[in-house]
Amino acid sequence: MYNFTKIEKKWQKYWDENKTFKAVNDSDKEPYYILVEFPYPSGAGLHVGHVRSYTAQDALARIKRMQGYNVLFPMGFDAFGAPAEQYAIANHIHPKEAVKENIKTFKGQMLSLGFSFDWDREFSTTDPDYYKWTQWQFLQFYKHGMAYKAKKDVNWCPKCKIVLSNEDAAGGVCERCGSQVVQKEKSQWMLRMSDYAEDLIKGLDDTNFADRVKLGQINWIGKSKGAEVDFTVSETGDKLTVYTTRCDTLFGVTFMVLAPEHPLLDKLSDMITNMDEVRKYREFAKSKSAFERTEINKDKTGVRLEGITVTNPLNGKDVAIFISDYVMMGYGTGAIMAVPAHDQRDYEFAKKYNLEIIPVISGGDITKEAYTGDGEMINSDFLNGYTNKKESIERMLEYLQEKKIGRPKVNYRLQDWVFSRQRFWGEPIPMIYCEKCGWQPMDEKDLPLLLPDVAEYEPTDDGESPLAKIESFVNTTCPKCGGNAKRETDTMPNWAGSSWYFLRYMDPHNDHEFASMDAMKYWKRVDWYNGGMEHTARHLLYARFWVQFLYNIGLVPSKEMIWTRVSHGMVLGSDNQKMSKSKGNVINPDEIVSDYGADVLRLYEMFMGDYQQDAPWNTSSLRGCKRFIDRIYRLKDKLNNNDGYTKALEAIQNKTIKGLTYDIERMGYNTYVSKLMILTNAYEEMESISKEDYRLLLILLNPVAPHLTEELNEEMGYDIIANATWPICDESKVAEEEREIAVQVNGKVRATITIGIQEDEESIKNKALECDNVKKHLEGLEIVKIMVIKNKIVTIVAK
RNA sequence: GCCUGAGUGGCGGAAUAGGUAGACGCACAGGACUUAAAAUCCUGCGAGAUUCAACCCUCGUGUCGGUUCAAGUCCGACCUUAGGCACCA
Numbered sequence: 001m002y003n004f005t006k007i008e009k010k011w012q013k014y015w016d017e018n019k020t021f022k023a024v025n026d027s028d029k030e031p032y033y034i035l036v037e038f039p040y041p042s043g044a045g046l047h048v049g050h051v052r053s054y055t056a057q058d059a060l061a062r063i064k065r066m067q068g069y070n071v072l073f074p075m076g077f078d079a080f081g082a083p084a085e086q087y088a089i090a091n092h093i094h095p096k097e098a099v100k101e102n103i104k105t106f107k108g109q110m111l112s113l114g115f116s117f118d119w120d121r122e123f124s125t126t127d128p129d130y131y132k133w134t135q136w137q138f139l140q141f142y143k144h145g146m147a148y149k150a151k152k153d154v155n156w157c158p159k160c161k162i163v164l165s166n167e168d169a170a171g172g173v174c175e176r177c178g179s180q181v182v183q184k185e186k187s188q189w190m191l192r193m194s195d196y197a198e199d200l201i202k203g204l205d206d207t208n209f210a211d212r213v214k215l216g217q218i219n220w221i222g223k224s225k226g227a228e229v230d231f232t233v234s235e236t237g238d239k240l241t242v243y244t245t246r247c248d249t250l251f252g253v254t255f256m257v258l259a260p261e262h263p264l265l266d267k268l269s270d271m272i273t274n275m276d277e278v279r280k281y282r283e284f285a286k287s288k289s290a291f292e293r294t295e296i297n298k299d300k301t302g303v304r305l306e307g308i309t310v311t312n313p314l315n316g317k318d319v320a321i322f323i324s325d326y327v328m329m330g331y332g333t334g335a336i337m338a339v340p341a342h343d344q345r346d347y348e349f350a351k352k353y354n355l356e357i358i359p360v361i362s363g364g365d366i367t368k369e370a371y372t373g374d375g376e377m378i379n380s381d382f383l384n385g386y387t388n389k390k391e392s393i394e395r396m397l398e399y400l401q402e403k404k405i406g407r408p409k410v411n412y413r414l415q416d417w418v419f420s421r422q423r424f425w426g427e428p429i430p431m432i433y434c435e436k437c438g439w440q441p442m443d444e445k446d447l448p449l450l451l452p453d454v455a456e457y458e459p460t461d462d463g464e465s466p467l468a469k470i471e472s473f474v475n476t477t478c479p480k481c482g483g484n485a486k487r488e489t490d491t492m493p494n495w496a497g498s499s500w501y502f503l504r505y506m507d508p509h510n511d512h513e514f515a516s517m518d519a520m521k522y523w524k525r526v527d528w529y530n531g532g533m534e535h536t537a538r539h540l541l542y543a544r545f546w547v548q549f550l551y552n553i554g555l556v557p558s559k560e561m562i563w564t565r566v567s568h569g570m571v572l573g574s575d576n577q578k579m580s581k582s583k584g585n586v587i588n589p590d591e592i593v594s595d596y597g598a599d600v601l602r603l604y605e606m607f608m609g610d611y612q613q614d615a616p617w618n619t620s621s622l623r624g625c626k627r628f629i630d631r632i633y634r635l636k637d638k639l640n641n642n643d644g645y646t647k648a649l650e651a652i653q654n655k656t657i658k659g660l661t662y663d664i665e666r667m668g669y670n671t672y673v674s675k676l677m678i679l680t681n682a683y684e685e686m687e688s689i690s691k692e693d694y695r696l697l698l699i700l701l702n703p704v705a706p707h708l709t710e711e712l713n714e715e716m717g718y719d720i721i722a723n724a725t726w727p728i729c730d731e732s733k734v735a736e737e738e739r740e741i742a743v744q745v746n747g748k749v750r751a752t753i754t755i756g757i758q759e760d761e762e763s764i765k766n767k768a769l770e771c772d773n774v775k776k777h778l779e780g781l782e783i784v785k786i787m788v789i790k791n792k793i794v795t796i797v798a799k
Numbered sequence: 800g801c802c803u804g805a806g807u808g809g810c811g812g813a814a815u816a817g818g819u820a821g822a823c824g825c826a827c828a829g830g831a832c833u834u835a836a837a838a839u840c841c842u843g844c845g846a847g848a849u850u851c852a853a854c855c856c857u858c859g860u861g862u863c864g865g866u867u868c869a870a871g872u873c874c875g876a877c878c879u880u881a882g883g884c885a886c887c888a
Binding site for chain 2: 211215216219220222224226242243244245246257300324325326327328330331332335336337338339343344345346348411412413533534536537607608609610612613614615616618620621622623624625627628630634659662663666668670671673674675676677678681740741742743744747748749752773776784785787789792793795796797
């Protein structure tokens with residue numbers, strides 16, 4: 001019938017040669033910036049999941065262009081990181097080469113799918129021209145006191161021999177290899193992300209992110225309002241501050257728990273009579289992986305600090321101090337007041353060590369479990385009788401502040417960003433260590449600091465980056481004193497390059513700035529950012545943090561540079577499972593393109609289901625889409641020589657235009673396609689159709705299936721659809737004169753009647769009552785009420 | 800445990816503001832065309848009862864309640880499932 005491969009190649013070549021989709025930075029048109037997450041170019045090639053989201057955004061881009069916007073729709077590659085490095089180690093080639101190959105594959109696949117990316121703006125995060133600016137921005141963090149080096153207990157993967165961020169070690173398991181993560185002390189570069197916790201929450205108000213995305217961000221930041229309360233070590237007078245969200249229960253404190261790492265232990269080691277036991281517990285806690293340590297339902301463990309006690313500042317009562325690993329040094333003050341009567345964890349601990357449990361809120365049965373509900377305050381001196389939790393907390397806070405033993409305090413779970421990786425394949429951190437001058441930033445004019453060309457990428461056994469073995473890289477001179485100095489050998493995390501790439505697209509060839517202020521002011525922001533659900537917490541938060549920082553130092557025009565963020569669902573295998581080689585359910589887009597064509601694959605992936613939900617692959621359904629495309633092609637046999645639109649089609653044509661324009665705004669791609677099928681069905685029922693009719697259908701279908709539609713459009717002798725204007729619905733053509741509506745008797749549909757759109761209520765009521773079946777159901781009943789809901793339904797209530 | 804989604808025919812899924820549930824497609828069945836098959840076209844297709852047939856009737860959107868003339872849609876409790884977080888004081 002037609003050779004789709006030939007047609008698709010023809011138009012892909014045309015678009016490429018004519019730079020049809022090039023975005024310009026100096027246009028009078030309204031800018032519109034559509035972004036899809038750039039892919040990690042893995043060896044496996046493009047996934048059908050990529051095709052889904054790229055097609056969706058491509059359709060949006062094509063429509064927005066037709067609507068007269070200057071559309072920026074760029075693509076690039078996020079190519080630093082572990083997989084490329086692992087691949088390089090296994091195959092003994094430089095990751096640079098592997099990445100180059102993979103990018104070639106990915107780009108070839110994308111081109112074969114006809115996405116309207118502006119390829120003139122393409123870059124990879126591994127390009128020195130790009131990572132030069134990532135390094136430059138790191139220096140700005142450093143120069144503004146936002147980057148610091150700290151000895152931290154970090155998540156250490158014994159197999160990959162790398163340090164992992166909390167995010168990468170989620171659940172105590174290495175995200176890459178699944179090994180159990182252990183704790184190891186290392187000197188790390190950190191970014192002060194926790195300083196931005198509040199701004200990152202507030203900034204969400206200036207975005208149009210989906211609610212579930214906003215909530216994900218808020219939960220990740222983990223804001224908690226509470227109080228700090230100062231206790232004192234009875235024997236020494238040392239202050240010991242705790243953080244609590246329930247200061248109203250202070251009279252129920254029967255012991256205190258410190259994190260095993262708490263610094264007070266070292267300070268008072270002379271006082272603690274069982275220090276050996278304490279040290280042993282500390283070692284024990286440290287040896288445990290994060291997973292074991294945070295595992296729920298496990299027995300509480302701990303050691304009592306003999307020789308010291310602590311005084312409750314409220315009632316002067318002395319209570320015992322314990323250390324236990326259920327208290328974390330990284331949150332709050334690393335010390336808690338234990339109220340076993342009203343906290344599950346404290347309760348378990350108290351039960352195990354036989355500690356006193358004093359209820360201060362009435363209601364529960366403390367012989368059975370900790371009572372976390374509300375009730376009247378008891379055993380609480382001035383709080384006795386309070387029944388409202390909020391009021392009790394407020395009253396207690398007043399008291400604490402009055403006595404200067406406590407203060408309101410807000411805590412966040414969000415921690416500073418561990419920014420070092422002991423890897424080869426990342427952006428080198430442009431810092432130099434001099435024995436005399438300490439850490440010194442590289443001179444900005446010496447950037448980029450290039451990764452050396454070497455053959456060894458394995459990390460050292462002690463966890464240093466492979467770069468540490470390369471003397472020509474390590475040895476340098478101090479930028480300050482000129483003496484011998486050594487470079488930082490850690491590299492940046494994978495998240496670095498993707499934290500600002502959307503800014504670079506606005507001005508990708510700029511060689512004296514990461515992007516000019518003019519360019520960023522012109523494009524304003526990313527209007528529509530699409531990505532996977534798995535990136536809505538971390539990547540998005542890092543990117544927002546990065547932008548907020550750049551804004552605060554005057555380098556970007558606004559604090560939030562991403563307006564709408566949406567997440568797409570996964571394309572699952574036909575067995576409803578995540579696609580994976582081991583399950584043998586992987587669909588290769590190349591095969592589909594060669595067997596069915598890119599248009600069919602694109603159409604099918606839009607049609608397969610709700611874009612924001614996961615959807616399983618179904619080859620039969622794909623064939624149905626092929627059938628539809630073939631029907632579109634065959635419609636050309638129906639062409640007549642009439643001018644304009646066929647009268648009988650105008651209503652449905654305009655209705656379709658209206659529906660599609662609405663669908664695209666709300667990401668209703670599946671209904672977008674179904675409406676086109678309905679329109680096509682209507683065309684097929686006609687004896688013949690005009691060229692205008694046909695062209696309209698082709699324009700409407702073009703965003704999803706751009707190749708064949710351009711071809712058929714060209715055959716009729718029209719200018720290309722990419723230059724066309726998106727049609728606007730003519731409401732006067734949609735307006736119907738009559739409508740069929742239902743008649744209900746006591747809530748059940750009993751008949752349908754045809755009414756005029758302007759028909760008056762009385763006449764409609766009479767029509768309804770005349771229906772045989774309505775009469776039948778009203779027999780023996782008395783009509784209570786008749787309601788006419790305009791142009792929708794007539795409902796009769798009878799008794 | 801907490802936070803997010805999602806539960807609708809044999810299947811993927813529609814239903815935009817509470818108003819005729821099942822659009823559109825797949826699969827399946829019957830028919831047309833064909834020497835035959837493929838392709839294409841036509842018809843049917845939630846379950847049940849009844850009927851020569853049609854109309855008509857009953858039930859039906861995870862479960863149980865509620866609000867309403869009217870609920871897939873709103874409210875309350877619960878179940879299942881996917882994802883995220885998780886001893887965060």
